[in-house]
Each structure stands twice: as C-alpha cells, then as structure tokens.
Amino acid sequence: MKAEYFRNRVAQIFWNGDNSLQFKNLRYLPRWVVVAIDLLLVVISFYFSFLIVDNIASTFYNVLSIYQQATFIILVYVASFFTFSTYSGLIRHSTFVDIFKIVVACSSAMLVLIAVNYSYYFVYGEKVFLMPFLIVNMTISFIALLSFRLFVKRVYSFVSQNKRKSYNVLIVGVNDDSIALAEALSTSKNQNFNLVGFISFKKDHQRIKILGKPIIKYGSTFYDRIAPMKVTGLIIAGSQLSIKQKNELVDKALANDLKIFNVPDITQWTDKEDVTSKIKEIQIEDLLERDAIHLEDSQISNYLKNRNVLITGGAGSIGSEIVRQVSCYQPKCILILDQAESPLYDLELELKEKFPNISYQVVLADVRRKDRLEHLFRANDISVVFHAAAYKHVPMIEKNPREAVCVNILGTVNLADLSVAYGIDRFVMISTDKAVNPTNVMGASKRAAEIYVQSLQQKADGETKFITTRFGNVLGSNGSVIPYFKKQIESGGPVTVTHQDIIRYFMTIPEACQLVLQAGTMGKGGEIFVFDMGKPVKIMDLAERMIKLSGFKPYEDIDIKIIGLRPGEKLFEELLSNTSTAMPTHHQKIMIAKDDPLCYEDVLNHIIEIASAAQQENEVYVVSKIKQLVPEFISKNSVFELLDKNVNL
Known part of the structure; x- marks a missing residue:
C-alpha cells in the first residue's frame, strides 16, 4: 500500500502537479538537451575512468596533459554521437535500434582514438593514450549512456502508469x-x-x-x-x-x-x-435496435451518375452526409449551397482529400435570395436537387417564427419554383416527423413546405418530380440530444430531461441519408416517403444508459433532472397524420404517406399571406396565418396556444 501511495503521489507531482515540471506537457526531450546530457555523461565517464586507471597504471603518457586528453576524447565522442544520430529517437521509447546506435558510436569513437594513438606512435615513437584507459572509458561511457535512456524510459512508464488506465x-x-x-x-x-x-x-x-x-x-x-x-x-x-x-x-x-x-x-x-x-x-449509437439497410445502388447510380446535383444546407449534419454519399456515385458535379461560411470551408477541405476526382462547386448563398438562386440554376445544368436547408431547433424557432417562414417556407418555395422553371428532373425535400400534427412553429413551417411542393406537383406542367422524405431525430446531428447529454455527463451533470415519459424515434445520419437517396429513386412525384424508424426510445432510459456507459451510476454519480417540456415540444412524435394512410413500397424500410394534395392556387394564396405577415413585427399574426394553411397545427406549451382558443392577442 505504501508503494502504491508513493507511486501515485510521485505521478501527481510530476504529471499533474501545480509546479513547473508537469511532464505531461513535454512531448519529448529536445535534441539539444539529449546531446548536453550525453556530453555530461562522457565527461563524468572520463573522470571515473581516470580514477580507475590511475590506481592500476604507474603514469599516463605526457604527450598531452590530462585536460587536453579529456578535451580530445570528449570531442571525438560528441562527433561520433552526431555521426550516428544517437540523440534523434524519443528517449522514452528507446528500442534495440537506439541501443545499437550507442554501441556503434562508442566503438567508433574508441577506434578513432586507437587510430590516432598508433598513428602518432608510428610517426613520433610515442603513444598519446593508455590502451587500458580507452577500454575502461568506452565501457563506462556506454554503460552511462545506456543507463540514462533506460532510466528515462522507466520513469516515463512509472509516471504515466497513473494516467493511463489498464x-x-x-x-x-x-x-x-x-x-x-x-x-x-x-x-x-x-x-x-x-x-x-x-x-x-x-x-x-x-x-x-x-x-x-x-x-x-x-x-x-x-x-x-x-x-x-x-x-x-x-x-x-x-x-x-x-x-x-x-x-x-x-x-x-x-x-x-x-x-x-x-x-x-x-x-x-x-x-x-x-x-x-x-x-x-x-457508444449509445451502437446499441440502437436497428437492422442494416440494404440499398439498390444501381437505381441510385442511374439518376446521379454524370449529373449535376445541387444540395442545399450542404454544410449541415444531414446535408454534408448527403454530399459524401452522392460523391460515391460519380456525379458530374456537386453544387454545395449553404450560408454557414466556416462549416462550408471545412467540408470543402475534407472533400478535396477524400474525393479528389469529384468536381465540386461550393456556393455561399442563402435560400431566401431568389435572385442568387436563379443565377445558380441558370449557370448550371442541374438535374437533381436535395433540399436540406432549414431552421430546425424547436425552441429557437418558437421564439422566431418569422425566420421559419423566410427559410423553411419561402426558401422552399424559391427552390421549388426554380426547379420547375429550369426543368429539374428530381427535387427531393428533407422534412421531419415534427411536421405531422405539428405542435410547434418549426414543424408547422415544414408541413407548410410539404403542402406547397405537393400542390406544385399537381399544378406543374413540367417534368419535375417533387419527392418529400420524412424522418425523426438523427443521432449526432447538430443540436441532437445525445451530444448534449454527453457534454452534461463530461461536466459532471446533471443530465436534464424535459419529461420522464417523453419518447423519440432515432436513426443515424448515414442511415437517414441512405434512405433519402433510395427514396429519390422511387418517387413518381408528389409522394411523402416515411422511413421505418425502428422502436421509439424513452429519453429517460437513454439518459440512464449513457451515464452507465460513461462509467457512472445514475442518480448517485450523475443526477438526472426533469426540467419540463420546452415550448412547442410534445411527448411523442408521429410519422403519419390522422388523415394519412401508409402504403408499402418495394423497400421494406420506406413507406408512402398518402395525403390528398391541396389546390395550388389556394396554397399559393396562403403562402402570399404568410409571407406578407412575416414582413410585419407581429409574431402572433404570422403564426395565425400558418395555422390557416396547416389547420392541424395545435400549439403546445407555447404562447401561441391562445390562437387555438380564438383569444385575441
């Protein structure tokens, strides 16, 4: 126990201590330090060699004084160290190769000294160094240099053992x-x-x-x-x-x-x-009860290969994964549109490294600006649009409904209208299960966008196929619950859950995007494809399991607190509305939600009124107009609940 305490205490002082040593911040000893220590060891070796030989020999040769001999021998050894790079390796990871370098360096130094010794003897008839001294000096030097490296390696292993758990x-x-x-x-x-x-x-x-x-x-x-x-x-x-x-x-x-x-x-x-x-x-993602998805790659390849593909929201968690997956099908060019500058730049660097043979066009733009989008459509022969650009955080959008109108609704209108005008083959819209019987502005705005593209499909004379895909929460996406829980656990808790009975559907980002690509091959126009999300997960169970996976005990090491439902949040999400029916497809994980589309002219009039309301400062008025287009939108835990009770605000 004392030995264990001593080891831990030494590790704390030298590894995590508040002193200036803090060895964990030193990645390796600088080379000049290694050379300086080796030089010091050679000097010490010379001194001890001199003491030993002085006791067994009558006298040293007088060609050079003892200080001159020391200087000469040390210079030869240092030259040998540089010649064979004995200082170049990481001392804490010394191997047989490093030991062999020391052997060669010391032996070479001795051979040079012997050569000098006998060369001088043949010319002048006198020797410079005693041979026993050279042998003893080389032996002590080698032992000192080797011991130094073994000592550093042992100390590093000893100290770091406390940090690295086995x-x-x-x-x-x-x-x-x-x-x-x-x-x-x-x-x-x-x-x-x-x-x-x-x-x-x-x-x-x-x-x-x-x-x-x-x-x-x-x-x-x-x-x-x-x-x-x-x-x-x-x-x-x-x-x-x-x-x-x-x-x-x-x-x-x-x-x-x-x-x-x-x-x-x-x-x-x-x-x-x-x-x-x-x-x-x-990770918790590894434990989702889901079977592997099998794609029909030939169908996906047929509509993506050698085509120009536009992906909006391309720097987001869903959009960027769609970019990566589309890149595997040899498109002619991928146009990646997003208004987030830094994530867009990071994605561009990643794609250049992973897919050097694919042509990319990175577009910094906003889906709210139709003139900017039209220039993009005019300049490029786009065949397929994946529309993933959207505001998606429920509490944030509940406070800013006008922004939801401008991006989620009008942004979709801009892209959909341009797709018809420029003869785009397929328009695949990424929607959400929150659009089903929405209880918040975000879900209602996505439902309004669904209604518009469905009505446009009925009205459009062109060949554009409008396809909507609808799925639930995506693991690892920006703002999703699992990264949030991980941060809370890492900071010591508590983990916050909005309600003890709240449940959600989950799927991984790659899984969701695979199904989006597959649904894009199946659509004939106007469908809403719903994905099999597996079993719903109780968020309380999810929190408890994540705490256990992190090595802690729920409610003891990490507490879980119930904080109440957020504005617009409901206990469970649905994939189908009360008026929808589900129809199977040839892919077992994809169904079609059958909804009767509304008249395009009626929908357009609603959209115009919503857009006009968004230009005003009255948020309640904006939401009231959305509710007229989406009558199943019943607000929950929100200030907008009064609209459903016909109360004047």
Whole structure:
C-alpha cells in the first residue's frame, strides 16, 4: 500500500502537479538537451575512468596533459554521437535500434582514438593514450549512456502508469476477428488492454486455449466464473452479435461494473495503425435496435451518375452526409449551397482529400435570395436537387417564427419554383416527423413546405418530380440530444430531461441519408416517403444508459433532472397524420404517406399571406396565418396556444 501511495503521489507531482515540471506537457526531450546530457555523461565517464586507471597504471603518457586528453576524447565522442544520430529517437521509447546506435558510436569513437594513438606512435615513437584507459572509458561511457535512456524510459512508464488506465479484458466470440484482435493485442506497444480470455456463446471449451488464454462459456454463472480473473472490460470484435444480443450483453456487463469496448471488422484495419487505437468505448449509437439497410445502388447510380446535383444546407449534419454519399456515385458535379461560411470551408477541405476526382462547386448563398438562386440554376445544368436547408431547433424557432417562414417556407418555395422553371428532373425535400400534427412553429413551417411542393406537383406542367422524405431525430446531428447529454455527463451533470415519459424515434445520419437517396429513386412525384424508424426510445432510459456507459451510476454519480417540456415540444412524435394512410413500397424500410394534395392556387394564396405577415413585427399574426394553411397545427406549451382558443392577442 505504501508503494502504491508513493507511486501515485510521485505521478501527481510530476504529471499533474501545480509546479513547473508537469511532464505531461513535454512531448519529448529536445535534441539539444539529449546531446548536453550525453556530453555530461562522457565527461563524468572520463573522470571515473581516470580514477580507475590511475590506481592500476604507474603514469599516463605526457604527450598531452590530462585536460587536453579529456578535451580530445570528449570531442571525438560528441562527433561520433552526431555521426550516428544517437540523440534523434524519443528517449522514452528507446528500442534495440537506439541501443545499437550507442554501441556503434562508442566503438567508433574508441577506434578513432586507437587510430590516432598508433598513428602518432608510428610517426613520433610515442603513444598519446593508455590502451587500458580507452577500454575502461568506452565501457563506462556506454554503460552511462545506456543507463540514462533506460532510466528515462522507466520513469516515463512509472509516471504515466497513473494516467493511463489498464483493463483486464475478455474478447467476445471465438472467430477470425476475435483471434486477430487477440494477436494484435499481444504484439501492440500500447498496453492499455491485458487479454485474459475469450467468451464463447455456443459451448464450453474448458480444455481448449487460444494464444494460451482460456475460453469461457457465456451463461447464468458467467460473471461468477470470471470474478477471480479480475476482469474489468469486454471487447466486442466486429459484427458477430445481433443488436439484440449486443444490448443484452451490454446491460448485464454494466450491471457488473464492466467497461464495454467495440472494435470494427478486421477488414477495416490497416497495417499502419496500432489496432488498439481502433478499440473504442461502446457508444449509445451502437446499441440502437436497428437492422442494416440494404440499398439498390444501381437505381441510385442511374439518376446521379454524370449529373449535376445541387444540395442545399450542404454544410449541415444531414446535408454534408448527403454530399459524401452522392460523391460515391460519380456525379458530374456537386453544387454545395449553404450560408454557414466556416462549416462550408471545412467540408470543402475534407472533400478535396477524400474525393479528389469529384468536381465540386461550393456556393455561399442563402435560400431566401431568389435572385442568387436563379443565377445558380441558370449557370448550371442541374438535374437533381436535395433540399436540406432549414431552421430546425424547436425552441429557437418558437421564439422566431418569422425566420421559419423566410427559410423553411419561402426558401422552399424559391427552390421549388426554380426547379420547375429550369426543368429539374428530381427535387427531393428533407422534412421531419415534427411536421405531422405539428405542435410547434418549426414543424408547422415544414408541413407548410410539404403542402406547397405537393400542390406544385399537381399544378406543374413540367417534368419535375417533387419527392418529400420524412424522418425523426438523427443521432449526432447538430443540436441532437445525445451530444448534449454527453457534454452534461463530461461536466459532471446533471443530465436534464424535459419529461420522464417523453419518447423519440432515432436513426443515424448515414442511415437517414441512405434512405433519402433510395427514396429519390422511387418517387413518381408528389409522394411523402416515411422511413421505418425502428422502436421509439424513452429519453429517460437513454439518459440512464449513457451515464452507465460513461462509467457512472445514475442518480448517485450523475443526477438526472426533469426540467419540463420546452415550448412547442410534445411527448411523442408521429410519422403519419390522422388523415394519412401508409402504403408499402418495394423497400421494406420506406413507406408512402398518402395525403390528398391541396389546390395550388389556394396554397399559393396562403403562402402570399404568410409571407406578407412575416414582413410585419407581429409574431402572433404570422403564426395565425400558418395555422390557416396547416389547420392541424395545435400549439403546445407555447404562447401561441391562445390562437387555438380564438383569444385575441
């Protein structure tokens, strides 16, 4: 216990202390420091060599004084260090190669000194250095230089041990991925994971070992059997488990205070990377009960290959993923439109690196400016439009309904009208489940946009196919609940949930965008495609599980607080309205919400009134006009509830 306390205390002082040392801020010793220390060691070695030899030899040669000999020998050693770059490696990661360099440098220095010694002897008949002295000096110098490097390496390992947590782990499964991972762990330089065995789900392999490690059957007595092994974590390799199996395993492991890690399929590993860098703590996104999506790539390729594609909101979380996925289908050019300058620039840099052979046109523009959009349509032969630009944060839009009108409604009107005017083949609009029986301004504005493009499809004489896609919350998107919870957990809590019974549908960003591309191939015009969102998730359960996955106990280490529903928020989202019917498609995860479109002229008159209201300062008047176009819009937990009671505000 005393040794452990001493180690932790030393680590605290030298690694995390409030003194000037703070070794964690030093990535490596500068080369000049290494050279200076080596020089000092050579000087010390000379001194001790002199003391030793002076006791066994009658006298040193007098050609050079002892100080001149010291200067000459030190210069030869330093020259040898520079010649063989003994200072170039990271001292804390010294290897056999570094030791070999020291051996060669010291041996070379001695050979040079011997050559000088005998050259002088053959010319002048006298020697400069005693041979026993040179041998003793080289030996002591080598030992000193080697000891210095071993000392630094040991100290670094000793101090950093407190910072780097090590896990005794079991690898889930006995297959190629699991065995490959075990082999990688046994040869890895990163010793964060100590393999103690494997988990089998099929049968007991008590007499069989892999790489010298036991195989333990997973069953009712599993956790009792592994208790003596002091297991602290499980690693799930590849995709060998179904989502249901993975969830069951994770829940029981968390209940037994074990960490859960994920590592991708062996096909995603590269020779350049340390495999342990691929081992990540399992995330809540990995535990969604969802099956893999299978795309019909040939159909998607047919309408994207060699075509100019416009993606609005292209720098956002959904838009940027659509850009990445469209890039895989060899379009002629992708026009990426967004008003967010910095994210747009970052995306451009990413695309140049990942897709160097694809032509991109980055457009800094606002969907509210029809003149700017028209110039874009006129200058480019656009075939497909993916419209993802929108304001989407419910509480923010509830406070700023005029902005929702200008962007979500009128921005869509601008793009839809131009698509008809310029003969665009397909217009795919990204909508939301909040547009169904909306209780907030954001959802109502998206529903108004849906109504407009549907009515335009009925009226339009051109060939433009207007297709609407509707899905729920997207994991990892800007402002979504999971990144928000993660920040709260990292800061020590509390995690805030608006209502204990609130539920939401979730899907991942890539998954949502895959279905958007697939729906774009299926539309004949005027449809609203609804995606299978899987099982709804109770947000309270989500918060508790995320806290457990982070290694904490809900309500003890991290508290959860109920803060009440936000303006416009409802307990559950719907994918179909009360008047809609769902029709299946040939893709099992995509359905068609059948709504009767409204007359274009009536819709246009409503849009004109809404746009006119948005030019005024009265927010309530704006919302009242939206409610006339979207009569199912019933406000919840909002100041606009009074409109539904016919109260004059």
